[in-house]
Amino acid sequence: MNTYTKHKVLLKAEDVNLQYGDKQILRDINFSIQDIHREGVAQGQVVSLIGRSGIGKTQLFRILAGLIKPTSGVVHIEEDQHPVQAGEMGIVPQHYVLFNHRTIYQNLKIGLDNAAVKLSDAEKQQIIKDYADTFELTEHLKKYPAQLSGGQRQRVSIIQQVLTGNKFILLDEPFSGLDILMVDKVINLLLKVSTLHEQNTLVIVSHDIENAAAISDTIWILSTEEGKPGATIVKEYDLCQMGLAWMPDIRSNPAFVSLIKEVKSKL
Numbered sequence: 001m002n003t004y005t006k007h008k009v010l011l012k013a014e015d016v017n018l019q020y021g022d023k024q025i026l027r028d029i030n031f032s033i034q035d036i037h038r039e040g041v042a043q044g045q046v047v048s049l050i051g052r053s054g055i056g057k058t059q060l061f062r063i064l065a066g067l068i069k070p071t072s073g074v075v076h077i078e079e080d081q082h083p084v085q086a087g088e089m090g091i092v093p094q095h096y097v098l099f100n101h102r103t104i105y106q107n108l109k110i111g112l113d114n115a116a117v118k119l120s121d122a123e124k125q126q127i128i129k130d131y132a133d134t135f136e137l138t139e140h141l142k143k144y145p146a147q148l149s150g151g152q153r154q155r156v157s158i159i160q161q162v163l164t165g166n167k168f169i170l171l172d173e174p175f176s177g178l179d180i181l182m183v184d185k186v187i188n189l190l191l192k193v194s195t196l197h198e199q200n201t202l203v204i205v206s207h208d209i210e211n212a213a214a215i216s217d218t219i220w221i222l223s224t225e226e227g228k229p230g231a232t233i234v235k236e237y238d239l240c241q242m243g244l245a246w247m248p249d250i251r252s253n254p255a256f257v258s259l260i261k262e263v264k265s266k267l
């Protein structure tokens, strides 16, 4: 049995609305992510934002990241709950951007160069070595991005964000375009990241319900409500409460299988 408790709010959206001209895209988005404490594990938070294509996931993603301002409403971040600013969240875009003319080592170093904590070159080298060991990238450090597979590049891009020290990381469709083996590797990487630090908080925007749900403690469904304009979070599933979080073989669990069915019916 998983024993856990929920504590301070780390991320909160209050009455977020987004309109383009007279078209309402997002309506009354409200949610909060609380710090989960779990005995014996530095358990971070993993939330999946699920919705069909064109519903407004990317717009909400950009609002959470502080990249665009909502028409009304506000997103608060961290323990002091200040309004989010651009740059406070690590972003792993769908088409991950690595610097093609720099090696993987240099790309990872960019993450550390952008970290709030200033480190010496020797310290940076050691950290990159440790991360590369942990995440099976040591043999690729001297290569250039073009010499890596899509899945490997995706992992580098995720680690680059982890190295910046941002505890909040937004991932846009992290599984798209990857084969099954690579999806598993990315999943394992995200699980590791989510247990590196208690306050690490991943928000995964995806339409790959099974994979996103398998590593999440919470699922938000972004969808429309009859007769109302714009998309909102029509349902939140608390997988901790349902006993479906942090289970390695969750996919074959009958309760998980029926949850996925239900989620699909709500899109």
Ligand SMILES: Nc1ncnc2c1ncn2[C@@H]1O[C@H](COP(=O)(O)OP(=O)(O)OP(=O)(O)O)[C@@H](O)[C@H]1O
Binding pocket: 020, 025, 051, 052, 053, 054, 055, 056, 057, 058, 059, 060, 207
């Ligand atoms: N700058 C803009 N001006 C007007 N409408 C926009 C703008 N950007 C996005 N939209 C509209 O907002 C809606 C939501 O788009 P969004 O990209 O967030 O969808 P999505 O859920 O991320 O889709 P997908 O899964 O296909 O990426 C769409 O109807 C889109 O046409």
